[in-house]
Amino acid sequence: MPEINHKTYIKVPLEEVYKTISTSQGWNAWFTDDTFLKINLDGTGEIRLRWTNFGSENVNIEDGGRILEVDPNKRFVFQWSPGEQSSTVTFTLEPYKDGTLVVLNETGFTDSEEDLKACIGCAVGWGEALTLLKIYLEYGIVYKQDL
Incomplete structure (x- = not known):
């Protein structure tokens, strides 16, 4: 089964990175347009990721699902x-x-043609996303694509 693995070093404290990846405001600041997160007291919840007029074809994308684990300053x-x-x-x-x-x-990707295509797209996308996260947190630069 294919899987995606990326690492990046961000020169800010753990708490700041965690707050950015575990809140709606954090996601919307560096990557999405209208993401919604609901985290329950037991560390589970729901995430809805949204992009509007995305890319050269100006598509609207919404995806998401369950939040499985929230371990402050360690895992999301x-x-x-x-x-x-x-x-x-x-x-x-x-x-x-x-x-x-x-x-x-x-x-969680299978070796079906649709999943392999999604895996390749996500591998590229997450690499770009982590770069956006880094420049947002280290320099305060927000990049929103307006094509």
């Missing part, structure tokens, strides 16, 4: 369905040098 895990079935996205945060090592892992 959710499911969504970019392919044929749900996949699981795990952000793991580790202290590193003067900041945070962000490890992203996505699993």
Whole structure:
């Protein structure tokens, strides 16, 4: 089964990275247009990721699913369905040098043609997304695509 693995170093404290990946306001600041997160007291919940007029074709995209795990300043895990079935996205945060090592892992893709296409798209997309997260947190730069 294919899986996605990325790492990036962000020179800000764990708490700041975690707040950005675990709140609606955080996601909307660096990546999405209208994301909604609801986290329950037991560390589960729901995530809805939304992009409006995205890309050169100006498509509206909405996806999301269950939040499976919330471990403050350590892990944020959710499911969504970019392919044929749900996949699981795990952000793991580790202290590193003067900041945070962000490890992203996505699993659950099958070897079907639709899932392989989704996996390749997500692998590229998460690499770009982590770069956007880094420049947002380190420099306060927000990039919103207006094509």
